[in-house]
Amino acid sequence: MDRGSSYGGGPGGPGGPGRWPGDQGRVPGQGGRPPAREEEDASSLVRPYAVTGGRTKPRYDLAIEALVTAAPYPPRDVAVLTPEYRAIMDLCRSARSVAEVSAMLRIPLGVARVLVADMAVEGLLRLHQSRPTTTGGQPDLRLLERVLSGLRKL
Amino acid sequence: MKIVVGGGFGVGKTTFVGSVSEIMPLTTEAVMTAASADVDDLSAVPDKTTTTVAMDFGRVSLDRELILYLFGTPGQHRFWFMWDDLVRGAIGAVVLVDTRRLEDCFAAVDYFEELGLPFVVGVNGFHGEFQYAVEDIRDALSISGHVPIVQCDARNRESTKQVLITLVQHAMSVHATAAPGTTSPSWT
Numbered sequence: 356m357d358r359g360s361s362y363g364g365g366p367g368g369p370g371g372p373g374r375w376p377g378d379q380g381r382v383p384g385q386g387g388r389p390p391a392r393e394e395e396d397a398s399s400l401v402r403p404y405a406v407t408g409g410r411t412k413p414r415y416d417l418a419i420e421a422l423v424t425a426a427p428y429p430p431r432d433v434a435v436l437t438p439e440y441r442a443i444m445d446l447c448r449s450a451r452s453v454a455e456v457s458a459m460l461r462i463p464l465g466v467a468r469v470l471v472a473d474m475a476v477e478g479l480l481r482l483h484q485s486r487p488t489t490t491g492g493q494p495d496l497r498l499l500e501r502v503l504s505g506l507r508k509l
Numbered sequence: 510m511k512i513v514v515g516g517g518f519g520v521g522k523t524t525f526v527g528s529v530s531e532i533m534p535l536t537t538e539a540v541m542t543a544a545s546a547d548v549d550d551l552s553a554v555p556d557k558t559t560t561t562v563a564m565d566f567g568r569v570s571l572d573r574e575l576i577l578y579l580f581g582t583p584g585q586h587r588f589w590f591m592w593d594d595l596v597r598g599a600i601g602a603v604v605l606v607d608t609r610r611l612e613d614c615f616a617a618v619d620y621f622e623e624l625g626l627p628f629v630v631g632v633n634g635f636h637g638e639f640q641y642a643v644e645d646i647r648d649a650l651s652i653s654g655h656v657p658i659v660q661c662d663a664r665n666r667e668s669t670k671q672v673l674i675t676l677v678q679h680a681m682s683v684h685a686t687a688a689p690g691t692t693s694p695s696w697t
Contacts, residue, residue, distance in 0.1 A: 418598050419537075420511040420578040452578055454566055458535035463561075465540060483574075493626075494510060494600055496684055502510055502600065503677045505571025509529070509670055 411465055413472035415482065419454045419464065422483040423447050423471055430478045439470060440479065447480060510571075511578040512673060513596050515621065516605035517613020521633045521663035522581035523565045525605060529669040530567025530579065538563050539591060562591055579673075582617065592620060601627035601680045603672055605663065608632060608641050611649055618650055627680040630658040631672045 425447040433444055442460050451459075457467035474480040494502075514522045527534045539562050562583045569577040580595055596602065604617045614630075621628040632639060632646060641649075643658045652658075657675050661668045 418511075419580070419594065420576075420598075422576060450576065452568070452576070454537045454564075454578065454580070455535060455568070457537040458566070463540045464537050464564075467537075493598065493680070493684070496681060498510065499600065499677055499681045499684065501575055502571060502577060503674065503681070505575060505577070506569075506670060506674050506677060509569065509571075 407466055407469040407473075410469055413468040414476050415472040417453050417468050417472055417482075418484060419468075420452045421471075422450045422452055423456070423475065423480045424450050424483070426479055426481055436479075440474060443470060443474060444479060450483065510575060511580055511599050512676060513580050513582060513592075513599050513602040513626075514605060515582040515592075515602050515614070515617035515628075517607065517610060517617075520605045520607045520610070520613060522605055525603070525631070525633070525661075525663035525669055525672075526565060526567040526579045526581055528664055528666045529569055529673065531570060532568050534565045534567045534581075536563050536565050564591075564595070596621075596624060596626055599626060601629070601676050603676055604628055604630050606630055606632050606646065606650075608634075608639075608646065611646070614650070618652060622652070627676070627683045628656065629672065629676045629679055630656065631661045631663070632658060633663045634660055635662070 425444045429444070433441060436444065439460075439462070443456055446456060446459055453467055453471050454464065456462075456471060457464045460467070462470075471480060471482075475482045514525055516522055523534050540560075564583055565581045567579045569579070571577050582592055582595060602617070602621045604614050604621065606614045618628075618630075630646070630650065630652065632641075632643070639660050643660070647654070647656075647658055657679050659672055659675050661672050663669060
């Protein structure tokens with residue numbers, strides 16, 4: 356079940372066909388139609404991270420502290436997911452931040468961001484962005500009050 | 510939610526984070542492309558190198574749905590471009606200061622000031638020793654009178670908590686006094 360939760364191999368490790376998120380079933384090198392949501396999968400020239408299919412830009416602008424949880428009813432059979440996906444699903448049974456996904460699975464932050472965003476798009480993860488605005492302004496007063504009272508109760 | 514902890518190398522950022530975190534501080538690594546001056550000209554950057562920047566962080570559950578993360582900034586200030594990502598949406602920052610090496614925190618102070626991110630200065634006194642008065646430190650750092658400076662012991666949970674509380678209160682007052690629309694730093 357937990358096989359493949361080691362990421363020591365680096366980007367070169369999980370590079371086989373069908374291991375890249377969203378690439379399941381795609382015939383490498385063929386012009387066959389890729390599965391859904393592959394259209395924005397752009398740069399094949401740059402492949403810093405094999406597990407992300409070469410993409411470095413996540414589909415969401417994810418804060419490093421953005422919380423994610425595994426969807427209670429994943430739209431796909433978790434058993435057929437890539438090892439990376441499964442490890443993230445396991446980890447996110449309780450809420451985790453993108454930074455924790457990165458640290459605990461030993462994958463670079465940029466890779467964690469891309470994977471988590473992909474999984475959110477696929478409905479495997481739920482995103483809980485605490486950031487109130489997409490423009491990245493600071494948290495509003497109501498949130499700050501909650502933080503303050505939480506800190507005082509520690 | 511997150512709070513950023515800045516300051517020079519070895520000033521006690523990870524200790525500070527760890528004293529209040531419910532988990533052992535974790536480390537996340539970001540692979541940065543050390544961009545040269547001509548960033549966009551891909552053909553002309555054969556010597557482009559990548560650098561790994563490690564960041565320690567901790568986690569504090571505040572209520573059932575609210576988790577506060579404390580991120581230590583990477584010590585090397587040439588990685589300022591990473592800080593941008595770090596500070597985006599942050600409540601504010603704590604700048605930890607070691608009075609024996611005051612100048613180590615200048616970069617952090619400058620950075621947070623420039624961004625308009627609320628910050629407090631935590632003077633980390635080992636063994637409860639504080640050689641300098643708070644106002645002397647304020648002068649030395651030339652920071653404005655409204656920025657709180659607190660003495661603390663990064664190893665002590667209660668002390669760290671107090672610094673964080675001071676920061677959140679400061680962020681709230683900054684919020685309350687500024688006219689709407691002027692507090693948010695402009696992100697590029």
